[in-house]
Amino acid sequence: MKKYLLFIVITALLTACDDLLNVTPGSDMTDEGFWKSETDLKGACNRMYQQFTSGNHDTRADDQVSGSPNKISTGQRTLQDASEADWKDPYDRIFLANNIIDKAAASPVAEAVRDRYIGEAMFFRAWYHFDLVQKYGDVPLVTKVFESGEDPDLSMPRTPREEVIQQCYQDLEFAAAKLPTFASWTTTDEFDRRRVTRSAALALEVRIALFEGTFQKYHNINGGANWKAHLQKAISAFELLRSEGHTLYTASSGALKPYQALFFDESQITNKEFIFGKAYGPNGGSGTGYTNHSYTGDSEGTYMVTRKMIDMYLYADGLPIEKSPLRIANEECFNNVFGVDHNSAALPDGKGQRDPRALMTFWTILDPLEKDATYGWIGAGKGDYLPFRTNSAATVAYNLKKRFKGSLWGASKDYTDIIIIRWAEMLIAYAEALYEVNGSISDAQLDETVNALRTRAGFSARLTNTFATSNGLNMLEEIRRERTIELMAENLRYYDLLRWKTAETELTKAVLGAKFAPEDNGTVQDLSRLVGADGKSNGESVMTSNTQQNVFVIEYPSTRKFDAARDYLYPVPPYEIAHSDGNVTQNPNWN
Numbered sequence: 001m002k003k004y005l006l007f008i009v010i011t012a013l014l015t016a017c018d019d020l021l022n023v024t025p026g027s028d029m030t031d032e033g034f035w036k037s038e039t040d041l042k043g044a045c046n047r048m049y050q051q052f053t054s055g056n057h058d059t060r061a062d063d064q065v066s067g068s069p070n071k072i073s074t075g076q077r078t079l080q081d082a083s084e085a086d087w088k089d090p091y092d093r094i095f096l097a098n099n100i101i102d103k104a105a106a107s108p109v110a111e112a113v114r115d116r117y118i119g120e121a122m123f124f125r126a127w128y129h130f131d132l133v134q135k136y137g138d139v140p141l142v143t144k145v146f147e148s149g150e151d152p153d154l155s156m157p158r159t160p161r162e163e164v165i166q167q168c169y170q171d172l173e174f175a176a177a178k179l180p181t182f183a184s185w186t187t188t189d190e191f192d193r194r195r196v197t198r199s200a201a202l203a204l205e206v207r208i209a210l211f212e213g214t215f216q217k218y219h220n221i222n223g224g225a226n227w228k229a230h231l232q233k234a235i236s237a238f239e240l241l242r243s244e245g246h247t248l249y250t251a252s253s254g255a256l257k258p259y260q261a262l263f264f265d266e267s268q269i270t271n272k273e274f275i276f277g278k279a280y281g282p283n284g285g286s287g288t289g290y291t292n293h294s295y296t297g298d299s300e301g302t303y304m305v306t307r308k309m310i311d312m313y314l315y316a317d318g319l320p321i322e323k324s325p326l327r328i329a330n331e332e333c334f335n336n337v338f339g340v341d342h343n344s345a346a347l348p349d350g351k352g353q354r355d356p357r358a359l360m361t362f363w364t365i366l367d368p369l370e371k372d373a374t375y376g377w378i379g380a381g382k383g384d385y386l387p388f389r390t391n392s393a394a395t396v397a398y399n400l401k402k403r404f405k406g407s408l409w410g411a412s413k414d415y416t417d418i419i420i421i422r423w424a425e426m427l428i429a430y431a432e433a434l435y436e437v438n439g440s441i442s443d444a445q446l447d448e449t450v451n452a453l454r455t456r457a458g459f460s461a462r463l464t465n466t467f468a469t470s471n472g473l474n475m476l477e478e479i480r481r482e483r484t485i486e487l488m489a490e491n492l493r494y495y496d497l498l499r500w501k502t503a504e505t506e507l508t509k510a511v512l513g514a515k516f517a518p519e520d521n522g523t524v525q526d527l528s529r530l531v532g533a534d535g536k537s538n539g540e541s542v543m544t545s546n547t548q549q550n551v552f553v554i555e556y557p558s559t560r561k562f563d564a565a566r567d568y569l570y571p572v573p574p575y576e577i578a579h580s581d582g583n584v585t586q587n588p589n590w591n
Contacts, residue, residue: 035103041117044100048124049194051093054278054418056295057303061494062506063484065397065513065554066303072494073507075561079590082571086135090128094142097125102145112178119178122171123196123204130168130208133161134495135570136587140580141167157583162226165212169233172208175201176240183245186269193268194279194417202241203275203421209234210429211499214436218501219568234433238426246423248456249273255372259457260360263403266417276421283415292412299404300382304397305362305489306554307512310337311546312484316353318461319471320481321546328352331548333517334387335364342520344368356458361402361488365520369401379406387514388522388552396524396552397513400489424453425492428483435476441465450482504564510542511560513552529553565589 034040059070071077100121107114125143132139141159175196182199213230216222249262249271256264265271266283279291286292315324316339326339328351333342338359339352344366346353363370363377363385370377370385377385389395408414431449435441443464450463463482468475480500484493497503512531516524524530528538530550535543537553566589577584 031103035107036109037107038109038113038117041100041104041107041109041114044104045117045120047096048093048100048121049191049279051096052124052278054293054420055491056293056298056418057489058491058494059303061497061503062306062509062511063309063493064303064305064489065511069555069559072567074555074559075507075563075567076559077567077571079571079574082573082590084573084575086570087132087573087576090132091142094125094128095146097121097128098143098145101125115178116180119175119201120196123175123179123201126168126171126175126204126208129164130204130211133164134211134498136572137161137569139164140584143167155579155581155583157580158585161212162222165208165230168208169205172201172205176205181244182268182272182275188267188269190266190281190283191279193266194277196276199241199244199246200276200421202237202244203426205237206234206241206426206429206433207421209237210433211495213433215499217436218499228437231433231437234429235437238430238433241426245272246275246426247272248423248427248452250456255369255375257356257360257458259357260375260402262422263419264405264416273423274417274419275423275426277417277419279417280415281417286410286413286415290415292415293418294411294414295403295416295418296405296408296414297410299400300409301395301399304395304399304513306397307337307514307551308509309484309488310358310362310398312481313354313358314459314461314481314485316350316355316461318463318467320473323471323473326351326353331515333365334515334520334522337515337548338362338364340364342366355454355461355485357485357488360457361400363399363401363404367401372406374405374407376406379409381409382406386520386522388516388520388524396516396554402489419490424486425483425490427452428479428486431479432476432483435479441475441479450479453482453486498568501564501568503568504562507562508557508560509544510553510557511555512542512547513554515548516550516552524552563589 057064057066059066060072062073069076071081101118104114104118104121129139129141138158138161140156141164144153146154176198179196179198179201182197185195185197187193209230213227213234216230217224217227221227249265250258251261251265251270252258253261253264262271262273268274280293282290311321314320315326317324317326321327328336331337335342335344336347336352339347339354341347342365344364365385367385369375373379377383385399387395387399405414405416408416427449431441431445434445446463454461463478465475468478483496497506516522516530529552531537531542531547531553533549535541535547538556540556540558542553542557569587571590572584572586577586
């Protein structure tokens with residue numbers, strides 16, 4: 001870490017000038033002349049929000065695909081692919097947080113004001129240390145300001161992950177005690193409303209503790225000594241969060257049902273599901289002076305969702321594809337997988353009908369929302385929705401309707417705030433932690449969590465212990481399924497596979513796209529990539545018990561691998577090892 005000296009961070013802080021975030025210009029400022037007022041402390045913390053990135057799409061797992069295979073998903077990564085930014089950027093931001101914590105502690109402002117901004121910095125310090133642990137395991141724990149490039153701690157070795165995670169908990173518990181509550185934070189400012197609150201600190205603690213508890217359990221870290229304590233920490237943090245006033249969003253908006261509309265209501269006053277996210281805007285424009293993203297444009301033809309994820313959606317009877325009599329054995333068109341015909345009309349006798357979230361999350365041909373001027377395909381000026389319109393991997397799977405706002409289509413035109421943590425995630429995390437700790441979950445707890453999510457979506461099938469037992473369902477698998485469905489394409493799937501230690505199984509399978517039918521008026525150039533009646537494509541078997549004939553093969557099993565002895569952790573960039581005087585060591589089997 002020697003090259004990331006404090007003066008670089010201070011320079012970035014004090015010379016930053018962003019009108020949207022009210023960062024004070026630093027042309028006539030010294031570090032000694034700063035930190036004197038709440039305006040100074042807020043301006044310093046604004047830099048952390050400015051640097052925070054949300055990530056529109058993540059193709060490292062088995063849920064989302066783009067035009068070319070992801071090297072992490074396919075196991076094709078080499079040591080030369082180790083990203084310097086994956087290591088460097090979090091430490092840059094940890095250094096910034098440490099500087100704020102250190103300097104704010106001596107600020108002459110009121111104690112409550114001082115502690116509030118120290119709490120913001122501690123939230124982000126915990127966020128980035130956790131990000132590093134998820135990727136690398138043991139990492140150097142940095143909680144001090146480096147005053148000199150000669151400080152020996154700049155070459156410190158890796159700290160055991162347990163110690164790093166415990167520091168994350170300490171930071172978040174301080175933040176939770178000092179930050180404003182969700183209920184008290186009623187600002188309508190487009191950027192201030194996204195500042196972290198007590199709820200955000202507790203929610204991040206839930207997320208970290210669930211990850212670490214399950215990762216340690218299934219990877220047998222420290223002989224399995226600590227995993228249960230981490231999961232109990234997740235349960236305890238949730239129980240505190242429960243009293244903060246968050247609820248599932250239940251308001252409809254025009255053509256959108258609550259599960260869809262929640263992503264567009266940016267008010268923390270009316271959208272009590274929103275816990276933490278990234279601010280974009282000001283709303284209503286683009287170009288100079290605006291901070292926008294490209295989620296909607298990217299969802300139109302750059303990133304799509306795999307057939308495997310569609311097949312995870314339960315049928316209307318509450319049963320999975322392997323068990324439900326509603327399953328269509330031989331789909332005739334693209335739309336059949338959603339229980340609708342070529343015209344998006346429901347099939348007779350409920351055949352193929354799914355959890356309603358499927359039709360709220362993915363586009364169908366002649367989708368009822370397609371012509372909506374605000375949210376639909378027409379709002380993007382793209383004409384009718386037509387899969388298979390090219391031979392790109394990103395157009396032969398399933399397009400996301402979720403979070404898609406056609407009127408904001410285009411590169412860097414979307415100004416909708418991106419939700420990073422929401423109440424629904426907390427509910428399903430609580431259910432999972434309870435089951436992992438106790439080996440069981442009560443029907444009342446299922447009603448508070450899994451069934452609350454289903455009810456909000458209009459899905460009447462209720463998960464109970466009796467239903468699971470009588471239908472031969474594994475309760476833990478069903479809780480994990482609910483998490484996957486509710487949070488589909490919200491970029492949590494990759495780390496879920498890692499912590500469950502199922503990546504070695506799931507990421508080695510074929511990646512399949514959509515069902516191709518000529519009568520859908522699509523065009524596909526490479527017919528050899530369709531699954532044949534024998535379950536093969538280009539001579540390679542890709543058939544599972546659920547695979548349909550004429551489904552497009554995006555990636556073949558022969559092109560995918562996952563080394564369980566290596567790929568659960570990222571490779572440390574060799575540059576970092578060299579510049580730590582060899583104190584930072586490489587992760588196992590990366591050579």
